[in-house]
Amino acid sequence: MNNKVDLSTEIVPSYYIGIGASAGGLEALAEFFDNLPPETDAAYIVVQHLSPDFKSMMPELLAKHTNMPIFPVEDGVWVRPNCIYLMPPRKNMLLAEGKLLISDQMPANHPHMPIDIFFRALAEDQQHKAIGVILSGTGSDGTRGIKAIKESGGLIIVQEPNSAKFDGMPISAYKTGLADLSLPPSEMGDSILRFIRHPSISGERSQIKSTNGIEDDILDEIFKLLKQQSSINFSHYKASTVARRIERRLGVNQLESLEDYRRLLLESPRELQILSRELLIGVTRFFRDEEAFSILNTQVIPDIIENSLDSREGLRIWVAGCSSGEEAYSLAILFDEHLRSKGLDIPVKIFATDVDEEAIANASSGVYSADIIQDVSLERLERYFDRKETTYCVKPKVRQMVIFAVHNMIDDPPFSNINMVCCRNVLIYFQHATQKKVLSSLYFSLKTSGYLFLGTSESLGDLQTHFESVNERARIFVKISNARIPLGTHPPSLSYTSSNPESRVMSPVTRVLRAMKGNNGPRSGIVSVLQRLVEEYVPDCIVLNESFDAIHVYGDVSKYTKGIRHGKVSNNIKDIIIDDLSVAVSTALYRAEKNNSDVFYKDVTVGDISQNPVYIDLSVLVVSDSDQANAARHYLLQFVNQKEEIQKDTSNKKISFDVSEQSRQRIIDLENELIKKQEHLQVTIEELETTNEELQSANEELMSANEELQSTNEELQSVNEELYTVNSEYQQKIIELTEANEDLDSVVNATNIGIIFLDDQLAIRRYTSYATNYINVRESDIGRPFHHISHDLSYEDFFSDILKVSGNRVEIERSCSTDIGHEILVRLIPFQSIDEESESGVLITLTDITRQKNTEKSLKNTHDKMLSYFTTSGRPNKLLEYIGNISLLVIDDEELDLANICQLLKKIPGRKYTVFTAQTIDSAVEIINQNTIDLCLVDYMMGDYSAKDFVAELNAQEISVPIVILSGYPENGLDASFLRTQVFDFLSKDELNSQLLKRSIDYVLERRNLQSVFEEIGIE
Template sequence: MPKKSNSHTHPAQQESDGTRPEPTEQTFPVVGVGASAGGLDAFTKLLKNLPADTGMAFVLVQHLDPKHVSLLPELLGRASSMPVAEVSDGTRIKPNYVYVMPPNYSLAILHGVLHLMPRPDGLGKHLPIDDFLSSLAEDRHSNAIGVILSGTASDGTLGMRSIKLEGGITFAQSEDSAEYDGMPHSAIAAGHVDFVLTPEEIGKELVRIARHPYLRPEETGPRGELVSEGGDNLNKIFVLLRSRTGNDFTYYKHSTIRRRIKRRMVLHQLEKIEDYVKYLQKQPGELDALFQDILINVTSFFRDPETFDALQQEVFPALIEQRSAEQSLRIWVPGCSTGEEVYSVAITLLEFLGERASNTHIQIFASDIDDKAIDIARQGIYPESIRDVIAPGRLQRFFVKTPSGYQISKIIRDICVFALQNVAKDPPFSRLDLICCRNLMIYLGAVLQKKVLHTFHYALRPGRFLMLGTSETIGSFADLFATVDKKSKIYAKKSVATLPGYDFTTLPHAPMSAADQTAPARAPSALDLQHEAERLILTTYGPPGVIINQDLQILHFRGQTGPYIEPSPGSASLNLLKMARQDLVLELRSVVNQAIKERSKARKEGVRIRSDGGYRMVNLQVLPLAEEGATEPHFLVLFEPSNETPAVSPRDAETPDTTNLRIQTLEQELLSSREYMQSIIEEQEATNEELQSANEEIQSANEELQSTNEELETAKEELQSTNEELSTINEEHENRNLELMSSNNDLANLLASVELAIVILSDDLRIRRFTPTAKTLLNLIDADIGRPIGNIRPNVNIPDLEKQVREVIDTMSAQSSEVQDRDGRCYTLSIRPYKTLDNRIEGVVMSFINIDSTKKAEQMHQILQQERRLAAVVRDSHDAVTMQDFAGRILAWNRRAQEMYGYTEEEALQLNISVLTSQKNQEEMRDLIERLKRGEHILPFETTRITKDGREINVWLTVSALLGESGNPAAIATTEKEV
């Protein structure tokens, strides 16, 4: 049945000259035009190329001086064939009119009515073009058209993005025709522009678009017919897309895809979907453009801030408490788009961890089917406009300023791995702690929603978390996920016993070779025999039983439970009460409910059941299972045969004993039924209260979902998949390996070319890297990398090395000292803190500079100075000063010695000291020399000397030994004073 038209135009109102009728206010397009410096001339040229009956409304938003009255309406009215008016608050737009925003306001549109909004204060950033275009996209959706003309800066870029995401059409003035190309260039560079034309060409293209049937519902009937009637053609487009991109959009929401197809048809002047299919076949590049249009990359930093608060308050604390020291913290963000959501999660996690972040191994996986978005996310570079949504503290800590905007710091990019992946068909990541999938499910059909939810359930660790968007829910999959925070849409994985519903492709079994068939059987080991013996004992003597959860679903069978449990007719079920034999149901229900309610073991003895034409007794016991880290309780139900009462056959049923027994049994069953009914009444009352509360919440949720979600249908299907993580992140690793290889090559060549001994230590004092010169000096080998520096025995004496390094790390100030190696060579040891690019201290850099030659030169200079001073003292002394070796040869002779003994210095240096010694003192002097050789100290004494002319004189003699370089006596020095 065709839809009724909303047009209020009477046929008599149509012009006889063939002009088209007035479009309804809900259907005609609205063109938002943004301009700044140089925009008046561009807009004038645009208006001159527009007729009076385009069927569109035009709204001009320009940067104006807030203190001056605008003359734009008057100036533009001269160039336009349409009426031009300045906007007043509450103006309802009409087609074939031009509206100009007044100064000192911002502009918004709601249900076709223009509203003047207060201009932000001086501290706020005034972006009137972005504000209006974003408002226009929300109000008109695919009927919004954006145009950016000449201007500086980047106002309008985000607004153009909003229009394109809603299925609208966007234009930008060509940069060479713009007087100021800042605004057009920004929009074009961001990839949000469909047409780049001169103002004259933009006007002509708008006229062509205005005549397209998609924008003329009064001629084509209801709006969806262009595409909705072509179901087969839509499937053909899906086939072409799958062949081109490898992605199947069959089970995506068709309403969204139809809008995107309509948009592409408008751009290419195609009126029938059949023609568009042919166009796709001829132009494969259009498939890429359609693919990009279908991928709705709607994301931003810290979208819905209260959701990230919930992560810090409810999810991250639980993950840290349940994590072992060696376990990685693994997070997956499917449908990551350009990465803002991924980095927001990473920043929130690092802020929560604080100082614990360095000791926590974090892995954040992000995936998307859009390779262009993945490339942007890997680079992590975003425009300067993110300053409006990110707090200054976060911006300073986690971002680095670049010429084109801001880049995520390397410490965050290192923990985020981006990969191309289709969540609906590719193997997921596994052993995850958190999956953050926000606003992806709303674009998927019911079938894909089922598959994706089962994928998430498989990929999560038990009890870990799934976070969905504000317009999404798990629907009827409450058996897979438990609600943690309903407002923030956070859920926890449940343990379920259902079998997977996903079909895997299995490889054919290889035939056995002859060698395999004739190979001798392996002899059982002692451990195998022990296990077999334990199995027989449990089978023979252990009571049969089952493991159940609190929903009474059987998770595991233990032993032969056939006498007590059997499949029931009808739909297959693993519910304990549905599978239990009829005689056991009442007692079993009672004892299980008691154990679940009290969380303790419960037992029921003497339950009579039919067996082999008679009756026998069985004891029921329910035991809670203590499981570490379990999110829901499990219970072991045991069936223990009882020998207290013998079996009774139906033939003996009339005897008094059996009658009494039957009465007792019925009384027990009645008592159990009463207890069970009482518990059911209590549970029913509690359930009614919960249902009443749930009903109110459901009504509220339905109101939200009705306004944001077009279709929500979910059903139950299970999925099991395998994880091939290395194959999905291989591309990312290759890129990083190339960067690391280049950096390592540069660093290795730099260190090899520097002839200095340099050692880099980590903050735990382990060796990270060293130069070739440091090998010999510090006695290092290549295997020492990673060893603590305290375990190394270097060839250099460095006292308190570890203490010095710790002081440098703690104080962040360099230290310098002089050290010596075992050969006596001197070095200057410099210890400086090792700083990362983000200004963190992660160790020290030790460098050794050889100063041995400089040190020796200083020492030699000091010795020469000392020798000169000593020579002057000896030469001018009032006592005779001589020096001789241990053979008696005179080595030094001062002026006073010449005066006392008559020999000149030249004569004395040719003599032996014995010429000065009298015959009677010769033996005394030889004994004196031997004592000096042994290092003994000789006290001054009086003796006799012989002069050159043969006179004997008495002298006071002081004798001392001179030491050589080895520290042993090498010569004798004497001081002689005449008595």
């Protein structure tokens, strides 16, 4: 295993690939790394379900399938490219800022999910640079983790279930619909490399950010296709979000241009559905963000319930963008817990909406996989869920509290009279204008003192003044204003249409009148009269909002205001009113705002007093949108020229305007305000100074700690180098030891020898399976004293001999039998490890010698029988009696050779033979069938036939006659397999003589005769 990697430089991997595997994962991992292209510049972190009691051999096993360095993870290790990291057993692993952190697994009553834990940390730390791979395994670990990776924009690859030895984890991940690719492990490596090197993914070329007019049109067509498929207008989404998702799909499908992808969308409804689902990003879980839900549980929900005790309509909650429903059910559980603890019976309606019909359908079923045990406590699981095989189903009581519906928060009207709106991690995907529109809808939905629960990255924007923060970190706000903020789809009304002061516009009177009269209604004559009266008698006036910005003008006020000047244009009254009226107007507005009552000034001078001054009456009328105390207000600033005054008498309310007096009063008011502002500023400065001192102190501590860490880092670097050297040596020894151990196991298993290892206390350390045939030992007996174990051997001194061997270090060998008659050789051998200080023990070997014993007995029995037969039967005389009755058949197609052989037979002294001759195989067989033939002398080659054909014919007719081959060929040139059949001897014609024939005939007959003797005395 090669673990060489440059630790001196901090090279960041291009991608971080998390690989989750369980049962059967070793084969999948081996196949994955066997086919992985070299130098991908990515890091591979393997997370497995490992037994806490078993030392993993994964580094050694994987080293045979890859040349990349393999590292068992240590806490705080930097992740580097082209390296493999293995999670240790009994640990959970996280990734933070490019470092792997490990922690002990907490004891729990439910299964650990280390893959889910790591995948979530991987998604949070690396975002779109995360790739999740799910390989063979049982259960559902990794399913929730890939949801987090998908939400962050990462890639998900799942092993094709048919190729997995255990398909539980791949199927569970595939059913989520989040898998980008489903492949066998052998094809994953090439797909990953093509994805991370695709120009749109690597950043070499962006297909969206550098769009031209043509590509803008293509994007519009893609949006139209999406709207046809899902009825959602994704053009409201942030351009960066849409671009990132489309470019990601370009990388997954290995396409080069937007036009190619548009064609794919037209041809593949599935790809269109995948893109729509990715843009919706429907990922959530139960009690997501524990800190935020804890604040809801302790502060918000109790307050909502307390404020609704007298409400007849009960509690109304709106979960906008509910996705698969976990958040809605989480709120239902919290409300039910509080109501049950207080014994209250208040109806709760939770409106859970989403634009995705499929997500709403899944949420309505209320069925969730077993991995929710990571987010829901055991108590809540038991109270609010029913277990059905491998799933959990929400109980009817909770399900009835939630009403699911398809709803588009951008285009559809909002709900009303809501106590709390939960809209988390949805707004961040909308464009700014769409965010403002949706927030206005949420604001409209809430009751006064209603709560708004947003995602961690979302803000209120321009509506911040209408809410008060309950917890800024958790993004929980309470509505404190009842000001009317029209929705973006409503027509303009008497209130402003935007929270931006510069865009607030008052509707003209003519439009209001048109709205009142309708089209050609019966009251059109009266409305015309009212319009004429407004034109004739309404004085010149400016309508101001609460910020004193001019939002509408009636009449001609040009002589009281300034013209447009260079620079930034402002419609605030202090910037547009002429200098002669600035004191009077500011004083009147201040008093009207402070006292919330109308103010009337008379004899206000406009122009130079020494020449021809103009005197006007100035009034400020306060107009409230409703009778509520916090209703929005407008101010009507009226100007009436005393020479042209035609209005009702208000002299009893008018105050003669004294410039000096009003100026002094205004100065006093401004000074009082200034004093208050200065006091407030001083308090703020003191708080900032205190905070600054604390920050300086903390900064000094951090600098000191940083210096210590740098020093420690240098020491750790040195130690790490030493550990690396030692580790390399150990890795090599492990490889050698593993190979030697495998060879030893193979040898032991092949010898069929039972072996038992006893330690110095004579307790069982290890044994081979063959030993269980004679010693009644089981796996659970490891560590038990050997004398507790029974056996089937007739060996009375077994245990005492073991004690002798252990004490005296001598070797004892005994032969004994078993209860079923087997003969066993038992050897007791003392042993001690190479390390003299290590414990010594006894090695017991059990060898079955039953076969050897039986062979020994059989040989002895045969020897005795032979000896007895030849001693008592007079065997030497029988051959002489048999010699005169020999019938020979000579077979040769050559007449000269045939005559020569017969002549040699006649010359043998002391022997008389009855000789039959034949020149063909058929005639020879006929002679044998008609006569008793003791021996055949056969020529090997007879024309087109040979002695092999003759033997075959004899075998076919089941005739057994001993044969001697006569041939002109050497013996080594003949068929060896043929010579091992009925052929007893071989004679060369070139060396043939009477004496040789005699010896051969006697040898064959004696051998044949011995076979009959063996049969006679019962020897096989």
